[in-house]
Amino acid sequence: MKINFLTLFPNYYKPFKEESITKRAIQKGILEVNIVDFRKFATNKHNKVDDIVYGGGKGMLLMIEPIDKALKTMSGKKILLSPQGNIFSQEKALKFSKEKELTFIAGHYEGFDERIRKIIDEEISIGDYVLTGGEIPSMVIADAIVRLIPGVIQDESHKNDSFQNNLLDFPQYTRPREYKGMKVPKVLLNGNHIEIKKWRKQKQLEKTKLIRPDLLKGNKNEK
Ligand SMILES: C[S@@+](CC[C@H](N)C(=O)[O-])C[C@H]1O[C@@H](n2cnc3c(N)ncnc32)[C@H](O)[C@@H]1O
Numbered sequence: 354m355k356i357n358f359l360t361l362f363p364n365y366y367k368p369f370k371e372e373s374i375t376k377r378a379i380q381k382g383i384l385e386v387n388i389v390d391f392r393k394f395a396t397n398k399h400n401k402v403d404d405i406v407y408g409g410g411k412g413m414l415l416m417i418e419p420i421d422k423a424l425k426t427m428s429g430k431k432i433l434l435s436p437q438g439n440i441f442s443q444e445k446a447l448k449f450s451k452e453k454e455l456t457f458i459a460g461h462y463e464g465f466d467e468r469i470r471k472i473i474d475e476e477i478s479i480g481d482y483v484l485t486g487g488e489i490p491s492m493v494i495a496d497a498i499v500r501l502i503p504g505v506i507q508d509e510s511h512k513n514d515s516f517q518n519n520l521l522d523f524p525q526y527t528r529p530r531e532y533k534g535m536k537v538p539k540v541l542l543n544g545n546h547i548e549i550k551k552w553r554k555q556k557q558l559e560k561t562k563l564i565r566p567d568l569l570k571g572n573k574n575e576k
Contacts, residue, residue: 354383354384354385354450354452354453354454354455354498354499354502355384355385355386355387355429355453355454355455356384356385356386356387356454356455356456356457356495356498356499357387357388357389357427357429357454357455357456357457358386358387358388358389358456358457358459358488358491358495359389359391359420359423359424359456359457359458359459360388360389360390360391360459360486360487360488360491361390361391361392361402361459361461362459362461362486362488363388363390365459365486365488365489365492366386366388366488366492369386369492369495369496370386370388374496374499374500374505374506375495375496375499377505378499378502378505381504381505383502383504383505384499384502384505389423391419391420391423392419394418394419394420394422394423395419396418396419396422401416402415402416402419402420403415403416403461403462404416406463410463411463412462412463413462413463414462414463414464414465414466415460415461415462415464415465415466415469416466417465417466417468417469417472420458420465420469420472421469421472424456424458424472424473427454427456428454429452429453429454429455429456430449430452430454430455430456430474430475431456431458431472431473431474431475432455432456432457432458432473432474432475432476432477432491432494433458433460433465433469433470433473433475433476433477433487434457434458434459434460434477434478434479434487434490434491434494435460435464435465435476435477435478435487436478436481436482436483436484437476437478438475438476438477438478439475439476439477439478440477440478440479440480440481441477441478441479441493441494441497442516443497443514443515443516443517444516445477446494446497446498446501447501449494449498450498450499450501450502455495455498457487457491457494457495458473458487459486459487459488459490459491460486460487461485461486461487477490477494478490479493479494513553513557516568519561519568519569519570520557520558520560520561520568520569521557521560521561521564521565521568522557523552523553523554523556523557523560524538524556524560526538526541530542538552540552
């Protein structure tokens with residue numbers, strides 16, 4: 354997959370490229386990351402990409418033209434980061450993980466000229482709060498997508514992740530067997546894989562019912 358990040362602050366993406374799983378995906382050749390400073394598509398001599406708001410108001414707005422010009426050089430879905438967009442989800446991550454190329458457009462300042470909404474495919478938010486820029490949201494979304502691309506992590510690792518099958522993940526433990534009186538459940542120590550599987554599914558259902566009952570709506574496992 355190729356991911357293009359359109360930004361005015363390319364340095365934000367350094368850790369995305371240089372750390373952990375996303376770095377390994379790049380090294381394995383599964384992921385290509387292309388960071389584009391859309392200032393270089395500015396059409397004026399001062400490389401200005403923002404301007405004052407018509408009608409008045411504080412702050413600057415990103416102009417449509419440089420972004421439109423930058424997008425013309427890219428293929429695949431064009432995703433605008435915005436607190437006004439549809440809320441991102443695991444389901445969406447899975448859908449996007451099947452794409453060949455994705456472009457994320459990170460805003461800043463007061464956001465974008467409204468007309469940008471005519472030249473993008475989707476507008477996505479990472480939650481009902483306002484951040485300074487779209488760089489962090491774009492990395493949040495790209496990270497969730499990249500780990501679902503086959504070969505990036507072991508398939509087993511995300512099979513039971515929270516939100517797969519509308520359930521939260523089951524409780525997991527590692528050494529020591531007992532810590533300050535808190536013991537690892539016996540069932541996990543007996544090596545009976547059928548029992549362990551049953552216990553894990555039961556705990557997923559219990560936990561989800563308690564913490565996120567909304568997820569169970571339409572969940573086949575509850576029937
Ligand atoms: C300060 S915000 C602009 C907010 C805009 N004035 C509004 O209220 O809708 C600057 C940029 O940060 C990004 N951003 C902020 N909050 C976000 C969120 N919850 N999800 C995705 N992107 C966000 C967007 O790219 C946005 O254009």
